[in-house]
Amino acid sequence: MKQLYHSEECEPRERQRWLKSYHRLLDDATARLPLGCTREDLHQAILLRVRQKKAALQRQPPTLPPKA
Numbered sequence: 001m002k003q004l005y006h007s008e009e010c011e012p013r014e015r016q017r018w019l020k021s022y023h024r025l026l027d028d029a030t031a032r033l034p035l036g037c038t039r040e041d042l043h044q045a046i047l048l049r050v051r052q053k054k055a056a057l058q059r060q061p062p063t064l065p066p067k068a
Contacts, residue, residue, distance in 0.1 A: 004050050 004022045026046075030039040 004046055 030042060033042060
């Protein structure tokens, strides 16, 4: 998950390195999946977690304090 997150948030010149690392780890994990689970299922689950992490890290817009 970390590699995919960094590939989306890093500078463009670093993106290929992070994506290669992500695909290598995804291939390793896919080899250990139980029967019936596909590489695409695993990728979608990881992508969902990355989106959740991004949403959690986004800052809320600043609000003005209430007037006294």
